[in-house]
């Protein structure tokens with residue numbers, strides 16, 4: 001269908017609703033946050049309009065630098081683990097019969113309905129000494145006595161991967177379903193074992209999808225702030241936790257805003273870098 | 285025996301036999317076209333040769349060796365898929381070099397072989413192009429080159445030309461045939477275009493409902509179809525019932541056909557006669573009386589539809605032979621006995 005390019009202002013009317021929503025719910029709050037990040041903090045939880053960069057300066061300390069680094073590494077690790085598990089899984093899922101696919105997708109969707117709180121407490125029970133999974137390993141002779149698997153980085157990763165995995169699978173699924181199944185068969189007739197064909201052809205052929213999914217899970221994991229608190233020690237707290245801490249418990253709005261702005265900028269920079277690297281390879 | 289042999293090969297999906305006890309032997313270097321209506325099991329049979337589908341029963345022998353237990357990637361065959369399955373993220377050269385890379389051939393040698401193959405398919409110097417920038421016919425050729433890169437013992441193609449327009453398809457048919465003759469490689473092409481089969485094949489295999497109905501040279505398939513299914517599927521034909529009368533003459537539409545007799549013990553059957561073998565005459569003696577209902581003048585040939593007591597007989601003539609037959613005319617339809625093939629009903 002060929003459509004006329006819009007000519008009068010009225011032709012842009014359909015855009016008004018999304019534009020207003022975007023302005024009200026994204027541009028305004030975000031601008032407010034940027035503004036607040038330059039305000040001066042008052043004792044007692046208030047702040048006055050000003051233009052100081054103290055908030056950013058304070059952020060550039062070793063402590064918060066470390067927290068930022070940890071948050072980014074955690075999000076990257078979660079993204080990589082999720083895609084590494086979800087990609088082969090989803091690929092095999094698309095090869096299964098329709099019924100199997102539907103059952104799996106329904107299960108995954110039901111995991112999506114769980115909130116971060118429920119996931120966090122469920123895993124904290126599962127990893128606990130008194131009621132955790134280790135109690136099952138003792139009778140099996142795999143462990144001498146039950147022990148607590150949390151708090152710890154392993155527990156944090158498990159919880160976050162568990163939370164992000166359904167999203168990862170649902171994002172990968174359409175691309176993998178549409179993938180020409182004869183690609184792998186062609187590779188096999190040309191002498192590649194199924195495994196070699198999978199890593200040599202299927203994975204590279206879907207590189208763009210994989211990169212996009214990595215970015216999505218990365219951004220998703222970056223925002224996680226309940227799971228690190230429930231399942232981790234204070235040193236496993238992400239920047240999101242500290243932002244919440246500053247904003248709510250320390251009543252330091254300007255500093256919290258500065259951290260949030262910084263986090264957004266760093267994430268954008270990382271995403272941009274990934275796209276740039278990915279895009280360049282595409283041409284070569 | 286050198287070549288490809290099918291021994292009682294079947295493939296069942298649940299209770300449904302997609303391929304049903306196929307027996308066939310293909311001498312080395314033969315160009316085989318598998319022909320048949322949609323869903324008759326051609327692709328399934330081809331995929332079993334490639335090892336992409338496991339046979340339910342039977343064995344497939346290549347040069348005397350049972351290849352049924354050999355996994356696809358060790359069968360040393362080249363296959364062109366209907367979708368072509370070119371690797372979208374690789375260039376033309378990288379696609380063609382993929383099987384060479386798998387065998388860890390030296391880079392220099394790879395390059396030489398790729399250029400050699402691209403010359404073979406008339407695309408020299410295309411190595412650096414991305415496959416997405418090629419035309420349909422060029423992609424076709426690249427898929428062929430990639431499949432031939434390792435000089436396989438078997439070359440399998442599943443409806444390789446169906447996506448091309450008619451003109452390009454005919455050109456590619458000739459090219460494919462010439463390429464196969466040059467390389468002397470045993471080739472199986474699946475198609476449902478019978479012209480394509482006639483153009484290329486040494487051996488045409490007509491399949492129906494998972495079984496082989498007839499396997500013979502193109503001209504034999506055309507001239508001596510084994511049954512009504514084959515006669516009807518290959519080209520157009522007139523299928524008319526025939527009966528033996530008490531004097532032993534063969535009666536078609538109430539008229540005896542001089543010189544034609546039914547095999548012993550057959551009282552009733554069918555004859556297949558090609559439209560170009562049917563003679564139409566005005567006011568001739570003998571033959572079947574009929575009335576011309578429609579004439580389709582295609583320029584090079586003329587199709588005349590004759591209604592003889594409710595049965596339509598089609599005759600094809602050249603404009604020169606047409607005479608003064610017009611729609612509505614009464615004609616005598618003459619069926620030369622030597623052009624009639626008697627088939628079981």
Ligand SMILES: Nc1ncnc2c1ncn2[C@@H]1O[C@H](COP(=O)(O)OP(=O)(O)OP(=O)(O)O)[C@@H](O)[C@H]1O
Pocket residue numbers: 297302320321322323324325326327328329476
């Ligand atoms: N994986 C499968 N599961 C169940 N049935 C199948 C499967 N693959 C093929 N079939 C059935 O087997 C029969 C033969 O299929 P096949 O693809 O071999 O037909 P074909 O002769 O290649 O037809 P076409 O000319 O349409 O490509 C069809 O009836 C098809 O529905």
Ligand SMILES: [Mg+2]
Pocket residue numbers: 326327328
């Ligand atoms: Mg098919």
